[in-house]
Structures are given as C-alpha cells and as structure tokens.
Amino acid sequence: MPPRTPQEALGFLAGLNPSGIKLGLERVREALAALGHPERRFPSLHVAGTNGKGSTCAFATAALRAAGHRVGLYTSPHLSCVNERFQVDGADISDEVLGQRILEVLARYPEAAHTPAPLTYFEFATVVALWHFAQEAVSVAVMETGLGGRLDATNTVSPLVTVITPVSFDHMEYLGNTLEAIAGEKAGILKPGVPAVISAQEPEAWQAILRRADPLGAPVLREDRDFSLEAQPDGTFTYRGPRYRPLEGLSLALRGPHQRQNAAVALAALEQLDARGLAVPAEAARVGLASARWPGRLEELGSRPAVVLDGAHNPAGMKVLLASLDALYPGRVLHAVFGVVGDKDRGPMMRGLFPRCASVHLTPLDSPRSLAPERYLHEAQALCGDVYAHASLDDALAGARAHAQAEDLVLCTGSLFLIGAIRSRLMRNLGAIQRQS
Template identity: 45%
Template structure:
C-alpha cells in the first residue's frame, strides 16, 4: 500500500531534472531556510568510501548502542522502504515523523531546484536535530566533497576502501576518486582510514596533512586480521581478541577493522567493541535468505548481495571461495551505468553458471541479454531468465546447491520487497 510519504517522495523526484548533480549550494540554502538543523546534531561520525560504508557504519552503531548510547543513523540507498535510510535514536523513522519533516522541507524549499537526495538529507538532519541522542552516524551518498551530507562539522571521519565506481561523477583514477572521498575531512578532526590502494592513501594523507587532521590508518596506527579463527585488532591502546564478525565474507574483516578503530577513538570499551562486530546486521551483504524464494531452493542455500563494482566482485568471489564447496550459480541483474565486465570477471572462477535478469521497475536496468553477453565475455557460462524466481528454479533444475543473487542494490531491494 502506498503511504503519504511515498507520494511526497514521488513529488520530490520532480524538483530537479537530474538524479545526481553534485554541489553543496542547494542543500546549504535549504538548511539555512530550515534554521540550520545540521548545526544542532549530536556529535557526528561521517563515513565515506567506495565499498563497506554501510557495513562499517552498522558495526559502529552496534558498538555504540551496546555501550548504552542512543544513536541517529543515516544511510543510503534503501532496499525495501525509504524509512530504512533514517534511524532516529535507534528506531526507523515513523511514517508520521517522516511525513512531517518532508512537508517542512518541501515548504522551506518551495519550487527551487533540489535533488531528491539533497532534500531527503535535509529532512534527516531536521529529524535528528529535534530528537535527543548521543551520536549521529552519517553515510556519504556519493563521493564526499560535494555530497549533501558534507555540511556538518564531525567529531570523527572514517574512509573505507576506495576503488573505481561512479567514475562519471568522481573521476577516472583512484587518486581523483580518493580526493572526492577525502573531501569530508575537516581541520583538526581525526580520520580513520581503512586499507587503501597506495595511490588513494597518498591523496587522503596529503589532504589530512593540509588540514592538520590526525590520521589513524590501517597498517600504520592499527592492524586487524584473522588469527586462529579469531579477529585480532591491535593499536596503541592494546590488543582485542574477538570472535569473527557477524557479517559474512573476508572483506568484512577490513570493515571490522575500520569500525573497531573508530570505536576505540570514540572511547568504547572491549565489550562494546566485541558487540559492534558480532551483533551488527546489514541486509543484502552476503545475506542468507530463508523466506519464500529460499523454498524454491529446497535443501540448497540462497544468498543475496548488493555489491556492484569490480572490488565488490572480488569480495564476493573471495567469500564464495571461503565457503564449503558447492555447485554455485549466480542470478545477476545490473544497472547500465556500472562496469559490468569488471564486476563479473572475478566471479568466473567461483560459479558454474550465471542467470541474467533485468531489474523489475528500474529504468536504468541493463537488459538481461546484455548482462548475459557481458558474463560470457568475462568467462562465465550464462543464460537469460524472465525473473529471479525463474532463474532460481532453473539453477536448481541444473543441480545448483548454492545460488547467489547479486549485481545491484536495486535488485536486492526488489528481492527483499518480494518477501524473500
């Protein structure tokens, strides 16, 4: 059923001809018209990066909440409902509260051009500024320097791994993309830096030096890895010997390290740090599905991941390699703006076959036939399917014991909305 907020959100998409148009001018204007809610937030942890932002933020939130703190959190995009983006003092924003802040933002903005992300970010700031909490966690939407969230003065910045993605907006080299991500750094504000390509790290450290921002970088100021089946984190404060993260995949070790470095900087004790990595939940990141679609699998395993760039393809491949051996098929749908071949290339060695689908209701979906063509070019055996359910059934019919649905957060959202 469509709610009032859904209709308002639909109207907001018509306020600017472009979905993405990077600048801070419009959101600064709207925040001023709203009385600057971005200046009245609880202390902010600002998270940028290409991959792992959501997982890292989820672990930080779990740790803060385990310590007894009340936490606002802003993430994007949503999977099933828009409300997922705005968590007010630990709870998803209510329909009534979302309607109220959206109405106020629409009234303050009038007919001035503003993108959907900008006006909804201002709505989140408004909701956060009017409810007491101890912390605010903000995930960058795209880039960092000109992202709508970058109008705050944070207590801590976090930069997760930087890789190639959104090159049409952020630049075509790791250095340029890292420069955009590092745009969230502020003078004198500490920054936790996860494992990076040398080119990206050089850019981040150079900006931090110009701003006098203390750097807490993996490999220099802290170390995180797996030893004897345990997560071991070391920094100048000492050692943490913890269970492995709740979130699946080797790449979550990198995310857990960044989250732990952030939690230590925020003063959390060992118990809260352990809760951060062992209780965090983040949908569509190597998520095991057990609903109606899983019934099509019978005794097999059904997994879901929203990763969509080459680094995500490598992370998925590493995760599948680390699992017990099983005949594995992929169900894949992607957007036409992504590096499809780059995403698929690492997967050729871990899956028997790929079933290509179009993403329902998504204007920028890559047609299933094109996805299959790219898959074959990357070395995968590929066929087309009319939909996700049909693809799973076909995979099971060919003996698959593990199926992973992947390629896009938009496809993941469709799957979760369908009651997977």
C-alpha cells in the same frame, strides 16, 4: 500543490528523481539554514569510501548503542523501502513519522516543493534525515556518504571523526577516471583538526588522501600502522589500537574475510570518538562487533538450495565477494542471478564471477537505469556455457533454483536494486511459511 498530509508527503519524496545527481553543497546548505541548522545539534561520525561503508557504519552504530547512546544512522541506498535510510536506535522510521518530517521540512523550506525541484532525491532525503535526528535528540549520528565526499550532501555535517574505507573505481563519470582523483573526492570529507581513520589503500589513493589531510592538520590513523585486527587460530579476533589495546576474543556478526577490515576501521573510529568525549568503552565495542546487522551482504536465506544475497556492484566489491565465497562455501557449485545498471563497469564483475558458475540467469532490474539482459547476453555467453536472459526477476530466480541441486548455491548479485527486490520476495515467503507452521 505542496503536500498536505503525511501520505502525500511520502508521495512527494517518491516523486523526486531517485537517479538525479547534482553535486554541490550550496542547495543543501540553504535548506539547512532555513531549518535552523539541525546538523549542528548533534555530533557525527562521517564515513566515505567505495566499498565497506555500510558495514563499517553498522559495526559503529551497534557499538555506540551498546555504549548507551541514542544513535541516528543515515545510509543509502535502501534495499526494500526508503524508511531504512533513516534509523534511530536501530529502528527504521515509520511511514507516519517520515511523512510528518517531510511536511515539517517543507513548512520551513517551501522552496523545496518548487518546480523544478531545487533538491535532488538524495539531497532532500539528507536534509530530512538531519532534521529527523535533531527532533529525535540523538546523541550521535553515523552518516554514510552517497557518492564521493567533497560535494556530497552529507558533507554539511561537522563530524567528531571521519572515516575513509577502501577506495576503488566507481561513479567515475562524477568522481574522475583515476584512483587518485576518486580518492581526492572521497577525502573531501576531512576537516581541520578532526581525526581521520583510513583503511588500507592503494598507494595512489593513500597519497591523495594525505594531500588533503596534511594542510588541514587532520590527524590520520592508518590501518596496519596505527591499528589492526588480527584473526586468531580459534576463530576470534584481536584488536590493537591507541586505546583498546589489546582487545581480545572478539567475534564479528557480519560474514566474510573482508569484514575484518571494516571492523578494524570501525573500532579505530570508536576509539577516536571516545577520545573526543563520546564515551565508548571497550566492552561496548566488543558487543557492537558481535551484534551488528547489515542485510543483503553475504546474507543467506533459505536452504536446499541456499540462496545467498550480496550487494557487490563494482569490480572491487565482486573481488571481495568471490574471496568470501571461497572462504565460506568452498567447493559449492554456483548458479548466479545477475542484474546490473547500465552505468556500472560490468565487464570485470562478469569475468570474475561467470566462469565459476554452472549457470547464469540474467535479469532486468526495477530501475530506469537497468540494463536489459539481451544487451549483454553475448558477453555472458562467452564466459559461461549455460546462460539465460529472463524477462523478470521472478523468472530468473526460479530458473536458477531449477538448475541447482540441493547442495548447490544460488548467488544473487550485481546490484543493490536486485538484492532489495529478491530479499523482499524471500522474506515475504519466509513470513508466509512461518505463519502457516
């Protein structure tokens, strides 16, 4: 029976398979047509890539809000609760409103409640997001792809500007086994005549993107050729691009050397939005870079020992994380809490991280895709001399803390499922301490 109340509607969404993936746009287009095409009621900034998508979206969203726009932000996956995926003006959607939006979608497209469900979890959530943004009368939506681009449910929007962040190996079972093939799928978001802001890429990825852009007549703005963000001796940054030139004395709210690239790409996208009629003054861009928030990415919670959370979940992300640790925590002794899903390329991540750790604490994840620690314990033991396979996340975190000295660092990484669960625990504990003080 279809849901009748907002609470039942939340249960309906949760009941869709969150791991189900069926690439293709026909089902989503049918649903959006039934809803009167909400995706056409506001302009969009559409962001694809392998790593850095979320941070780029966070920078762009903060700047657009600083410019006075009512901004919708759709990202995935969430860390702690699904409400995080649907933001308007920096606020997560409430349970009551999310449940109501689901009911509104089902009333106009009842086929979505059929068994088996025609839309996957991500597809249905995307439709709800677009409907929600239309009802909230946003002036712009920042849309992050789920995976790929060409056949991703978000590729039903008509963007003012598209963005492709660094492309690397991930989701190869869906996107292909070569960097060229993966980049080609990501470049599927490019549209005729729509400016495309592209981060620095490996040559194979860059050529694949150009092969998509050229026939479409999509103007391409390339990092380090058309725009750049340079670090200055005083710790600030200077941006040079087609419109904001130069923009000096910039500071970045998000930590890590890699955020320079994400901020540069966001600034170039904002310039293009401004050029296409969505006003984003340079000073709003400055405020956005200095005020952006993106939890679970090099986020430090607690002290003695400090606990650092980072959602690195593929080899390229781990490489970036390790470089950031060298820059932010030079010489600190590491104790890792590590969990991974079974379909990820864990080998390069482990080989990069584990030899640098004094101890490693493997944990299962709260996901049907979780890889049991016992399955790869032997691999971990070959890379670090002190490795433990724990039965629960709480045990793994406690184990890492017990092994760490006050000035050491407990690093939690390997999966966003892991980061979301640990962050929820730490924030609850922090809240309890604050209430008692």
